[in-house]
Amino acid sequence: MKKIIIAFVLLLFSVFAEAQWVQCDGIYGGNICTIITSGNNLYAGTKGTGVFLSTDNGTTWIQKGLKSFIVYSLAASGNYLFAGTANYGVYVSTNNGNSWSQTSLNDKNIYALTISGNYIFAGANEFNSGLLLSTNNGANWSYLPFGYSVSSIAVSGNNIFTGTTNFGLFRSTNNGNNWYQTSLNDKYVTSILLSEEYVFAGTKSGLFRSTNNGNTWIPTDLTNIPTYALATSGNKIFAGTVSGVYLSTDLGVTWQHTNFSSYLVNALAISGNKLFAGTGGLGIFHSTNNGNIWTQEALNNQTVWSLAKNGNYVYAGTNGYGIYYSTNSGNNWAQTSLNNQIVWSLATKDNILLAGTNGNGVFLSTNTGISWTQSSLNNRIVWALIITENNIYAGTNNGVYRSTNFGVSWVQTSLTNRYVYSLAVSENGIYAGTDTWGVYHSTNDGNNWTESIIYYNSVFSLAVLGDTIFAGLGEDGIYCSTNNGGYWFYRGLNGKNVYAFSILGNNFFAGTDSGIYLSTNYGLSWIWKGQGFPVNPTTRALLATNNFVYAGNFGISVWRRSYSEIISIRNIPKELPSEYFLGQNFPNPFNQSTVFNIQCPRRCGLSVKVFDVAGRVVQTLLNDHISPGSYQIRFDGSELSSGIYFYSLLVDGNIVSSKRMVIIK
Numbered sequence: 001m002k003k004i005i006i007a008f009v010l011l012l013f014s015v016f017a018e019a020q021w022v023q024c025d026g027i028y029g030g031n032i033c034t035i036i037t038s039g040n041n042l043y044a045g046t047k048g049t050g051v052f053l054s055t056d057n058g059t060t061w062i063q064k065g066l067k068s069f070i071v072y073s074l075a076a077s078g079n080y081l082f083a084g085t086a087n088y089g090v091y092v093s094t095n096n097g098n099s100w101s102q103t104s105l106n107d108k109n110i111y112a113l114t115i116s117g118n119y120i121f122a123g124a125n126e127f128n129s130g131l132l133l134s135t136n137n138g139a140n141w142s143y144l145p146f147g148y149s150v151s152s153i154a155v156s157g158n159n160i161f162t163g164t165t166n167f168g169l170f171r172s173t174n175n176g177n178n179w180y181q182t183s184l185n186d187k188y189v190t191s192i193l194l195s196e197e198y199v200f201a202g203t204k205s206g207l208f209r210s211t212n213n214g215n216t217w218i219p220t221d222l223t224n225i226p227t228y229a230l231a232t233s234g235n236k237i238f239a240g241t242v243s244g245v246y247l248s249t250d251l252g253v254t255w256q257h258t259n260f261s262s263y264l265v266n267a268l269a270i271s272g273n274k275l276f277a278g279t280g281g282l283g284i285f286h287s288t289n290n291g292n293i294w295t296q297e298a299l300n301n302q303t304v305w306s307l308a309k310n311g312n313y314v315y316a317g318t319n320g321y322g323i324y325y326s327t328n329s330g331n332n333w334a335q336t337s338l339n340n341q342i343v344w345s346l347a348t349k350d351n352i353l354l355a356g357t358n359g360n361g362v363f364l365s366t367n368t369g370i371s372w373t374q375s376s377l378n379n380r381i382v383w384a385l386i387i388t389e390n391n392i393y394a395g396t397n398n399g400v401y402r403s404t405n406f407g408v409s410w411v412q413t414s415l416t417n418r419y420v421y422s423l424a425v426s427e428n429g430i431y432a433g434t435d436t437w438g439v440y441h442s443t444n445d446g447n448n449w450t451e452s453i454i455y456y457n458s459v460f461s462l463a464v465l466g467d468t469i470f471a472g473l474g475e476d477g478i479y480c481s482t483n484n485g486g487y488w489f490y491r492g493l494n495g496k497n498v499y500a501f502s503i504l505g506n507n508f509f510a511g512t513d514s515g516i517y518l519s520t521n522y523g524l525s526w527i528w529k530g531q532g533f534p535v536n537p538t539t540r541a542l543l544a545t546n547n548f549v550y551a552g553n554f555g556i557s558v559w560r561r562s563y564s565e566i567i568s569i570r571n572i573p574k575e576l577p578s579e580y581f582l583g584q585n586f587p588n589p590f591n592q593s594t595v596f597n598i599q600c601p602r603r604c605g606l607s608v609k610v611f612d613v614a615g616r617v618v619q620t621l622l623n624d625h626i627s628p629g630s631y632q633i634r635f636d637g638s639e640l641s642s643g644i645y646f647y648s649l650l651v652d653g654n655i656v657s658s659k660r661m662v663i664i665k
Contacts, residue, residue, distance in 0.1 A: 029302040070085060263280070266280050303554045
């Protein structure tokens with residue numbers, strides 16, 4: 001009997017453990033600093049979101065550690081992967097980036113890394129001593145006698161070439177003990193490519209070529225085009241420039257532009273038949289036909305500030321690359337024609353889609369984002385947008401504006417000279433969350449406002465649930481008011497920045513600087529719901545709709561989770577039941593969590609509530625219209641003290657069954 005019980009517990013655990021947040025595909029983007037190959041692995045170092053790994057030649061990417069770091073350079077040898085970072089020196093991983101250790105070189109900007117045999121060279125942005133060497137996999141580093149800031153390194157046989165930030169290219173033939181400055185002596189050298197006959201130097205002044213190890217240099221066709229990356233395969237040489245990728249098939253004598261244009265290319269790499277190009281903001285592209293056709297990789301490291309839904313469209317506002325949309329629940333995304341804005345806020349109603357931007361005001365689309373028109377509110381930062389029955393409101397860096405004609409024209413309300421980060425509306429009026437001045441309330445369409453200070457803190461988010469207004473603060477968690485802001489009282493998540501709210505039924509989600517939380521009892525208690533994220537993300541936007549909860553995050557794009565699962569209810573495939581049923585929880589007593597089954601014979605308003613011995617509701621596990629069927633519900637009692645509790649099944653507000661359970665801690 002004991003073995004049977006253990007097996008049942010493990011089965012329950014596996015059922016709930018498998019459901020968690022997963023990253024949506026295709027919010028493309030990111031600033032790529034470097035790309036390297038190592039065996040079957042492809043690594044990308046990014047500006048601010050660490051290292052990504054692909055094991056299927058770029059088809060899918062996984063974020064691998066150093067998640068908030070700027071990674072300028074990468075190098076690999078055997079089981080060792082080295083990352084050169086901004087301000088924190090060199091890190092090393094021996095397990096494909098799953099975990100990292102900081103080497104003793106721990107306080108430099110490392111622009112370049114190169115490995116030759118047992119020698120690891122690191123180029124630092126340090127004027128008098130920019131070149132360092134390790135011969136023991138980064139355990140110790142020594143300065144080489146090189147008195148310049150290093151931006152690039154390449155090694156071939158006895159030749160070491162070092163590019164500097166202001167003094168061109170240097171060469172050493174004795175492992176860096178002595179250096180010779182080449183005639184390319186006044187350039188910022190961003191990249192170096194060595195072949196049997198030629199040396200190529202990409203600079204911020206264009207691309208140069210040498211046939212005698214750098215003694216003399218010949219300008220190429222790309223002389224006046226800043227060149228940041230170089231790669232070669234067979235007789236082909238590729239150059240990543242400020243305006244896309246160029247190709248040469250005659251050893252750099254002539255160059256032709258590929259079909260990858262108008263983008264800054266910081267990194268190039270070749271793996272098999274694929275050429276990869278890392279851009280300064282649009283992530284990674286690849287080509288399998290020498291640059292004639294390019295495909296954007298789903299390197300999901302965008303920052304998403306806003307989310308909205310309209311029909312079967314889900315929209316995501318990003319940090320500088322406009323708005324993306326998905327029509328299949330986030331499985332795939334496409335960029336709208338509004339593709340070059342920081343989009344702080346989104347609002348939709350009927351066929352109207354509004355976007356609030358960073359300094360360019362509000363844009364309007366009436367055709368699902370195919371085309372956009374800039375409204376007359378065109379010179380403000382718009383952090384918040386909300387649509388009511390008759391008006392549209394915009395929270396800006398100069399108070400609140402109102403439109404009565406679907407965003408075509410705007411007038412400023414009497415709330416001026418305030419940064420307005422958030423807006424919410426209820427039957428009692430409109431609320432505006434501001435910087436350090438709390439919440440303002442208007443009952444007459446913004447003609448007059450009443451100030452309600454909450455401890456002189458910024459209000460990043462607002463939401464209305466029933467007759468309660470909730471305010472998400474900077475560092476002080478959540479406060480709420482039941483009298484339109486006349487008085488505020490604490491409602492949890494102390495010490496957290498609360499950036500986003502989303503409500504579906506009585507389920508209340510909060511996005512914070514340490515992940516996502518759920519409350520089922522009007523904020524009396526909060527349950528962490530971040531299972532599946534690589535780290536607790538900074539969640540800037542939330543959208544609970546239909547079958548999913550979507551989270552827009554800083555640096556890792558959009559993730560989603562099943563709505564029924566996140567509120568701890570799972571459908572159990574069975575024959576349709578003939579009557580209502582509430583099962584006994586198991587295990588009982590329990591320490592932290594337990595599960596039980598319910599059955600519903602028809603679609604109705606169904607609730608499952610937990611009561612203490614005094615008859616007070618301590619958690620609402622379910623409050624929704626659900627389809628006929630059998631369901632399993634998980635109850636997390638980690639926030640409750642030890643004792644006896646009761647849980648009840650309510651149909652259309654009436655209790656039909658109750659059970660007793662015991663928490664022991």
